Amino acid sequence: MQSFDTIVIGAGPNGLAAAQRLASKGAKVLVLEASGAPGGGAGLAHLSYNLDPRVAKSMALAQHGLVWQQTNLATTALGTDGKHLRMQGALGATLSGDVPEKDRAAWAALRTRLLRFAAVLAPLNQMSPPRIAKDAGNPMLRLGMIALKARMMGAREFRELGRIILTNVHDLLDDELSAPLLKGALAFDATLGGWLGPRSPNSVLPWLVRLSGQTAGVQGALGLPKGGMPALGAAMAKSAEAAGVTLHCNARAARIIVEDERVAGVTLADGEEIRARRVVSAIAPKTTLLNLVGPRHLDAGLTTRARHQKSRGGAAKLSLILRALPDFRGADLTDRLLIAGSEHDVERAFNPVKYGRVPEKPGMEIMIPTAHEPGTGGMHRLTAVAQFAPHAPADRDTARAAMLAACMAQLEAHAPGISAMVQSAEILMPYDIEDQYGLPGGQWHAGELSVEQMLFLRPLPGLAQYQGPIPGLWLASAGCHPGGGVSGTPGWNAALAMEAAQ
Ligand SMILES: Cc1cc2nc3c(=O)[nH]c(=O)nc-3n(C[C@H](O)[C@H](O)[C@H](O)COP(=O)(O)OP(=O)(O)OC[C@H]3O[C@@H](n4cnc5c(N)ncnc54)[C@H](O)[C@@H]3O)c2cc1C
Known part of the structure; x- marks a missing residue:
């Protein structure tokens, strides 16, 4: 068998990004993927919010098949009475619908502020968190530069950043806005992928991290690749292979071999041993x-x-095949559709999940890919991320059935007649996602992105620089800084850290 100096475990966005970078710098890289195809959680995702521009450029994703269907999707927050709120442009630059004038002005100011604060924090994403105790020089210097940039916003804005970072989403929105649909849509966005409700302490900082992402150069914009997010995963895999990476699918790593207190390779689930330093x-x-x-x-x-x-x-994934296009009371079906009636609805959907129960009215982020690209046989697809869903209910099958019923009831309330159009329905609960994708707890970020698990505390104190606890072992998934999404950022940062260590 061919010999490799580096084995990457997992062909998700981060494994592929790390592998491509290492191979392009001359390493002989083998990627082991447990499932039948590369892409990992890109197959679970349905829109892009934080693809790392370094990764898109260096991996030449456009040359390897990434074509954007949309780079700045509009969002429609659905009202049950058909009075929708439409948010166009990145993070709702323009609002249309029934929103009080004072909310429009207040939102314009808050939106500008949120994007500005997120932009100040954005350079943190592309760096290895400094070792607080030991590092001097470059990383600390870069951290200092970010602090300086924050200070340069002026004393008022600097103070406001400090206040906002420590507050919660509910209070922030409640201070400034009154329209329930607007507050609901923002509260849903802010808590997407987290295990926290809008009233949870420190819920604003993860939102700022989300808003620091970009699509095609526009901060806060949402993108949809042609062929959906799996096409983005496929482009990453093609790019890695073009750089010389060998990709083995259906190859589950069962053990990392440690000899003489350093890494020596990987044992696969079928017992095969592959050596690498x-x-x-x-x-x-x-x-x-x-x-x-x-x-x-x-x-x-x-x-x-x-x-x-x-x-x-706390997120479940619903996939429906529909015999016809549903009618969400006139909403544009090429928009990202949100069911999150108010910030209280979002909180109420989180409450039962704390106790392992299914919410009566989950919030939903809905995409209809066939409204963008027609499917075959006249069928339509609807995908939804439904929040919140329990990761450890008392009975998994009962909870799954209850979650599907709750999601269908929500859909029916917003698109009457949709239930009768369903050809097939599948819902993946967080525990199903753990089983199929290996994300512990089905967690979006492979480890909660909460303040106490961020930056130099991510994934754990002492391991934040991508270097594992054993020589030769490196960590590169969304569980590392700066967290999840189909970004490739942690994988790319990890590869840079390996280069710096050589
Ligand atoms: C319900 C849900 C919806 C989401 N929607 C979106 C979205 O719309 N947009 C977005 O940007 N992000 C979304 N995410 C987040 C995104 O999917 C993840 O953050 C991202 O995929 C993490 O990338 P990764 O490369 O670190 O890990 P993964 O994508 O999880 O990749 C890890 C890979 O490793 C493989 N693997 C696991 N164990 C082994 C093993 N022992 N040996 C070999 N291979 C193994 C897995 O099969 C997988 O292919 C969503 C997450 C969830 C849970």
Whole structure:
């Protein structure tokens, strides 16, 4: 068999980004993917909000098949009475619908502020978090530059950034706005992929991280690739292979081999051993440390910290095949459609999930890909991320059936007659997502993106610079800084950290 100096575990966006970068710098890279095809969570995703511009450019994704269907999707927040709110441009630059004049002005000011604050924080995404205790020089300097940029916004804005970062989404919105649909849409967006409600402490900072992303150079814009998000994953895989990466699908890593206190390769689930001096794990850090490396190679403190890392997923994924196009009371079906009647509805959907129960009225982010690209046989597809869903209910099958029923009731309330159009329906609960995609708890970010698990605390204190606890082991998934989404950012940062360490 061919020999490799680097094995990457996981062909998700981050594994592919890291592999491509390493191969393009001369490494002989093998990527092991447990499932039958590369792309990972890109197959779960339905729109793009934070594809890393470095990754898009360096991986030449456009040359490898990425074509944008839309680079600045509009959002329609659905009202049950047909009085919708339409938000066009990045983060609702223009509002149309029944919104009080004072809300329009207040939103224009708040939107500008949120985007400005997110832009100040954006350079953090592209750097390895500094080691607080040890690092001097470059990373600390860059952190200092970001602080300086924040200060240069002026004393008032700097103070406001400090206040906003420590507050919660509900209070922030409640201070400025009154229209329930607007507040609902923003509260839904802010908590998407998290395990927190709008009233949870520190819920604004993860929102700013989300807003620091961009599509085709526009901050806060939402994109839809032609062929959907799987096409983005496929373009990344093509780019990696073009750089010389060898990709093995249906190859599940079962163990990371440790010999003489350093990494020596990977054992596959079928028992095959593949040797390499460097292993880059682009699957969740928790799984990597506790299952693939194993506590016997870790000190007791690290094992405990890994066990305590929070990875609760709250998003379910609904896929419907429909015999006809539904009518969401006149809404444009090429928009991203939101069901989140008010900020209270979003909070109420989170409350039961804390106790392992299914909410009566989940919030939903809906896409109808066949409204953009016609499908075959006159059928239509609808996908939705539904929040919140319990990751550890008492009975999985009962919870799955209840969640599907709750989602269908929500859809029926907003698009009467849709239930009768359903040819087939599938819902993946967070635990199904864990089983199929390996994200612990079905967590969007492969580990919650909460303030206490961010930056130099991500994935765990002492491991934030992508370097694992054993020589030769590197961590590169969304569980690392700066978190999830089909961005490739953690994978790219990890590859840069490996280059810097050579
Ligand atoms: C319901 C839901 C909806 C989402 N929607 C969106 C969205 O619309 N837009 C967006 O940008 N993001 C979305 N996300 C987030 C996004 O999917 C993830 O953050 C992203 O995929 C993480 O990328 P990754 O490369 O770190 O890991 P993954 O994409 O999870 O890739 C890891 C890969 O490793 C493989 N693997 C796992 N274990 C092993 C093993 N032992 N050996 C070998 N291979 C293994 C997996 O099969 C997988 O292919 C969503 C997440 C969820 C849960």
